[in-house]
Amino acid sequence: MNCKDFEAVVNDLARASVIDAAARKAGLEHAESCELCAAMLQDERALTSGLRALGASFSEACAPARTETALLSAFRAGSAAIPVSNLLSSKSWKSARWFVGAAAAAAAFVLMMTSVLPLIQRTNERQKSEAGIIAKTSPTEFERLPDVPAVNTSHALPIEPESSRSPLVRDVSGITQRMRRNPRTWPSAMNERASLDEAINQDQELTTDFIPLNYDAAIAPPDRGRVVRVELPRSALAAFGLPVNIDRANERVKADVVLGEDGLARAIRFVR
Amino acid sequence: MTASKTVYLLKPKMTISPTIQLDEELLRRSMAGDEEAFVALYRRWQGGIYRFALQMSGSEATAEDVTQEVFIVLMREGHRFDPARGTVSAYLYGIARNHVLRRFQRDRLFVPIAVEDEETSAGKHFVAADDPLGDLTRTEVIESVRQAVLSLPAHYREVVVLCELNEMSYAEAASVLNCAVGTIRSRLHRGRAMLIERLRGQTERGSNPQPVTQMRCFA
Structure with a gap:
């Protein structure tokens, strides 16, 4: 036995665990010939006795009568x-749980199909009617950002109803095509589509003006770019000098970020 | 001539000890509303559960709370116990372990205020410089070992507590912690090595005490 093998059995030797007699004998013989391993065995034995003494000191401990x-x-x-579930035997309760689970899954599927299919039909109809609006913009970008101010140093901006909203970047037809190609994407696509519909149809959306993000004065306002809708912690408002309601500090706030062609964020506006 | 070889496929003999049967019977009756059975089950296992929580946390209040929570969980969810997955005792220790670990996570947010007088802190030091681990059975050193166990990371501590302080077998500990026996062995090996290191560290600090504690004012 070498020192490495000894290390593998030293715990069992020190704890007087039941181990193979040959391994035990070889281990003890090795400890006699190797000083380091003998010291290790001594330490382990001392630790074992200490732990046993500690364990024994707890032997009377028990929870109080209260x-x-x-x-x-x-x-x-x-x-x-x-x-009632407790009164069922373990086996019958298991089968009952399977039944309840299967029934719930079936109900959820039926509910999803009845709610999603009409929406898909409506999507197709709306797609045709909105083709004019969408066709004006490229799927991923728009030609010009007319409402991005070149320089805007005022951060304490009043929130006003938006009169001329920037074209939205997301492509409705893209979402619909994705849904056709892969029905598995329906739930996420429907959510995406719903938020897009909301953005298109909702005339009540309030936004601040775009606030430039001046990382570098040399970065010029972009001629071309993209607007991306994001969600930020409400505390981000404070970074732009906007008032923050402390009670709602944990909530998130929507914002549109203008990205230049280089991918850098140029401006931001907050949406309510 | 080829020697025919008979292979016997021996199915492991399933023997259920009377203790395990008793626990399962008590649990079944408790779930049916039998108060006596519940009390009997409680009295059989409360000591072990309490000690486990106490040795893991070092706090009597925590141990008391955990013991109470374990049996409340048993009352509410005892019907979920599956004998195929382990014994009643492993089930109870498993609940206790989850509660203890949850408390550790919660208490991590708080920093204890250490109030230590000179006498008690001096008494805790381990001062056998020549033979650091030779006199581990001394009463004052038990406290050192206790502190060293409490300073172990939780996944090593629980193995040391179960196998060393509660003298569980590797298989029993594996059932409680829901892991392989090999994992128990390796964690125990590492945990013991860490204990020896820490006790050595305490010895060195004890032989070379530094009574002056620097206080810094951030005001």
Whole structure:
């Protein structure tokens, strides 16, 4: 036995665990010939005795009587209303759970189909009617950002109803095509589509003016770019000098970020 | 001539000890509303659960709370116990372990205010410089070992507590912690090595005490 093998059995030797007699003998013989391993065995034995002494010092420890009293009260109160599931045998309860789970899944599927299919039909119809609006913009970008101010140093901007909203970047037809190609994307696509519809149809959306993000004065306002809708912690408002309601500090706030062709964010506006 | 070889496929004999059967029977009756069975089950296992929580946390209040929570969970969800997955005791220790770990996570947010007088802090030091681990059975050193166990990371501590302080077998500990026996072995090996290192560290600090504690004012 070498030192590495000895290390593998030293715990068992020190704890007097049941191990193979040959391994035990070889280990003890090795400890006699190797000083380091002998010291290791001595340390392990001392630790074992210390741990046993510590364990013995806890032998009388038990929960106080008030715990039993409290639990008994809870048991008496609870046993008056034992749930039906407890009265079922383990096997029958398992099969009952399977049945309930299967029924719930079926109900969810039916509900999803009845709610999604009409929406898909409506999407197709709306797509045709909106083709004019969407066709004016490229799927991923728009020609010009007319409402991005070249320089805007005022951060404490009043929130006003938006009169001329920038064209939205997301492509409705793209979402619909994706849904056709892969029905699995329906739930996420429907959410995406719903938020897009909301953005298009909602005339009540309030936004601040675009606030330039002046990382570098040399960066000129972009001629071409993209507007991306994001969600930020409400505390981000404070970074732009806008008032923050402390009670709602944990909530998130929507914002449109202008990205230049180089991918850098140039301006931001907050949306309510 | 080829020697025919008979292979016996021995199915492991399933023997259920009377203790395990008793626990399962008590649990079944408790779930049916039998108060006596619940009390019997509580009295059989409360000591072990309490000690486990106490040794893991070092706090009597935590141990008391955890013991109470374990049996409340048993009352509410005892019907979920599956004998195929382990014994009643492993189930109870498993609940206790989850509660203890949850408390550790919650208490991580708080920083304890250490109030230590000179006498008690001096008494805790381990001062056998020549033979650091030779006198581990001394009463004052038990406190050092206790502190060293409490300073272990939780996943090593729980193995040391179960296998060393509660003398569980590797298989029993594996059932409680829901892991392989090999994992228990390796964690115990590492945990013991860390204990020896820490006790050595305490010895060195004890033989070379530094009574002056620097206080810094951030005001």
